[in-house]
Amino acid sequence: MDSESSYVCDSCGEEIVIPLDPSSGTRQEYVEDCPVCCNPNVIHVDWLEDEARVWAEPEQDHF
Structure with a gap:
């Protein structure tokens, strides 16, 4: 299981790495x-x- 992942910011286009916490649901x-x-x-x-x-x-x- 990975402990981090990433997303691309729609505003600036940068790839942002974030920590993942499967215990949060x-x-x-x-x-x-x-x-x-x-x-x-x-x-x-x-x-x-x-x-x-x-x-x-x-x-x-x-929304």
Whole structure:
């Protein structure tokens, strides 16, 4: 099981590496500011068995 993954910031295009915590549930969603451009992203993590699917969207686009 991986302990980190990455997403691409929609605002600046940088690949951001984040730690993963499977003990936080199989579906996770939280807001994190991009460490490069400081724009907020909603981070989504879905656990499927021992693999995580990670993606992000700008906070202003999240409904």
